[in-house]
Amino acid sequence: MSQTRFILNESDLPKQWYNVNADSPVPPAPVLNPQTLEPVTPDFLSVLFPMELIMQEISTDRYIDIPEEVREIYKLWRPTPLIRARRLEKALGTPAHIYFKHEGVSPSGSHKPNTAIPQAYYNKVSGTQALTTETGAGQWGSALSLAGNFFDIPVEVYMVKISYQQKPYRRVLMESYGARVYASPTDRTQSGRAVLEHDPESPGSLGIAISEAVEAAATSGGAKKYSLGSVLNHVLTHQSVIGEEALKQMDMAGEYPDVVIGCVGGGSNFAGIAYPFLRENLHNGQNTRLLAVEPTATPSLTKGEYTFDYGDTARMAPIVKMHTLGHDFVPPPIHAGGLRYHGMAPSLCALYDAGLIEAIAVPQLATFEAALTFARTEGIIPAPESAHAVRAAIDQALDAREKGEERVILFNLSGHGHFDLSAYQAYLSGQLQDYEYPEEAIKAALQQIPQVAF
Numbered sequence: 001m002s003q004t005r006f007i008l009n010e011s012d013l014p015k016q017w018y019n020v021n022a023d024s025p026v027p028p029a030p031v032l033n034p035q036t037l038e039p040v041t042p043d044f045l046s047v048l049f050p051m052e053l054i055m056q057e058i059s060t061d062r063y064i065d066i067p068e069e070v071r072e073i074y075k076l077w078r079p080t081p082l083i084r085a086r087r088l089e090k091a092l093g094t095p096a097h098i099y100f101k102h103e104g105v106s107p108s109g110s111h112k113p114n115t116a117i118p119q120a121y122y123n124k125v126s127g128t129q130a131l132t133t134e135t136g137a138g139q140w141g142s143a144l145s146l147a148g149n150f151f152d153i154p155v156e157v158y159m160v161k162i163s164y165q166q167k168p169y170r171r172v173l174m175e176s177y178g179a180r181v182y183a184s185p186t187d188r189t190q191s192g193r194a195v196l197e198h199d200p201e202s203p204g205s206l207g208i209a210i211s212e213a214v215e216a217a218a219t220s221g222g223a224k225k226y227s228l229g230s231v232l233n234h235v236l237t238h239q240s241v242i243g244e245e246a247l248k249q250m251d252m253a254g255e256y257p258d259v260v261i262g263c264v265g266g267g268s269n270f271a272g273i274a275y276p277f278l279r280e281n282l283h284n285g286q287n288t289r290l291l292a293v294e295p296t297a298t299p300s301l302t303k304g305e306y307t308f309d310y311g312d313t314a315r316m317a318p319i320v321k322m323h324t325l326g327h328d329f330v331p332p333p334i335h336a337g338g339l340r341y342h343g344m345a346p347s348l349c350a351l352y353d354a355g356l357i358e359a360i361a362v363p364q365l366a367t368f369e370a371a372l373t374f375a376r377t378e379g380i381i382p383a384p385e386s387a388h389a390v391r392a393a394i395d396q397a398l399d400a401r402e403k404g405e406e407r408v409i410l411f412n413l414s415g416h417g418h419f420d421l422s423a424y425q426a427y428l429s430g431q432l433q434d435y436e437y438p439e440e441a442i443k444a445a446l447q448q449i450p451q452v453a454f
């Protein structure tokens with residue numbers, strides 16, 4: 001009657017990833033070469049990624065087998081628990097039932113190892129000698145450092161400078177796993193030097209750090225490949241283990257969610273929990289609302305333009321069709337570093353455009369307020385990114401209270417906030433602020449998007 005944690009056995013660990021491209025009602029827009037503005041060839045992508053990941057990127061197979069080597073490592077923390085937030089429900093006085101999937105139990109503290117492990121694995125088997133990547137808050141860098149270490153591949157991380165300063169222990173964690181970490185913009189790459197020349201005090205951004213990591217791989221003569229922690233199809237596919245497990249766990253709880261919630265930076269943890277439920281909507285007559293939550297400071301879904309844009313600031317990464325704020329938009333320095341990205345996963349944008357997914361934006365202070373309510377009832381300090389999902393889940397529960405509805409709410413707790421305590425300190429001492437919607441900066445950045453013929 002009062003079960004709180006819904007725990008699966010190791011044998012329930014999914015054997016396949018779910019690829020939403022098999023079910024998307026909209027055919028994916030072409031991915032364009034940033035130099036030619038023509039559709040990319042596998043050749044272009046193979047400078048950056050191993051062939052197996054490129055095949056997954058363009059695959060329309062509904063399911064992709066998870067290699068046994070990857071499942072073995074997943075077992076270090078998966079299946080993750082599904083938890084009924086009974087104490088939060090009580091504190092809110094809501095008739096709603098609130099469940100959350102706890103991805104913060106992974107070794108590096110977020111959902112990101114779900115894709116870091118397979119990416120390192122496919123690179124290993126194809127002979128990659130080193131991996132380059134960027135990191136914002138440090139969660140992705142930590143996850144890839146962990147994965148590189150497991151598969152014996154050196155990892156080079158370009159960390160957004162403001163996060164490098166705000167989160168020194170994330171760097172130590174990455175270095176403990178054996179990675180090398182640089183504060184981006186650096187003077188190691190042409191794109192980094194260009195930014196520094198223009199603005200020596202640049203706080204950096206994910207867009208800039210991506211440029212540096214892409215350049216480091218592209219100029220390595222094939223020795224280094226690049227690894228991306230979100231946005232791309234294969235990343236979102238790997239994250240589907242979250243939703244597949246959650247489906248089984250909701251079944252154990254004898255309920256089915258009316259609404260599924262996740263925060264969105266590039267879209268991977270939201271897609272991870274939501275896409276398997278979208279499949280049930282499309283094929284099995286379910287009618288679950290899927291709600292993506294972004295910061296008001298980087299509102300790419302709710303305020304961005306749906307068009308082709310570069311994935312990075314220096315225009316080295318492929319051009320994709322997405323909701324974008326403009327590739328050279330530098331977001332305000334909110335503490336949810338993992339959400340400071342100008343674009344969004346193309347598959348998610350297409351589904352949003354088709355009305356199959358909803359989105360809202362929430363301001364920084366309200367997310368920290370929700371995070372503390374959650375910490376004081378459920379005991380877990382959420383990552384500032386995840387706090388956006390917590391905010392939306394609490395608002396859903398309050399709305400259900402107002403309407404007297406027994407709404408079933410499921411949200412993804414994408415990570416814990418143990419490395420984000422300086423952000424909490426700033427909040428607790430009244431030093432955090434909300435940022436106005438950066439309308440002018442976004443307008444200016446949108447002037448710079450490429451004009452393409454697709």
Ligand SMILES: *Cc1c(COP(=O)(O)O)cnc(C)c1O
Nearest residue numbers: 139230265266267268269338415
């Ligand atoms: C990276 C990160 C995010 C944002 O990335 P998505 O690809 O949108 O999931 C959200 N939460 C946490 C904890 C993260 O580390």
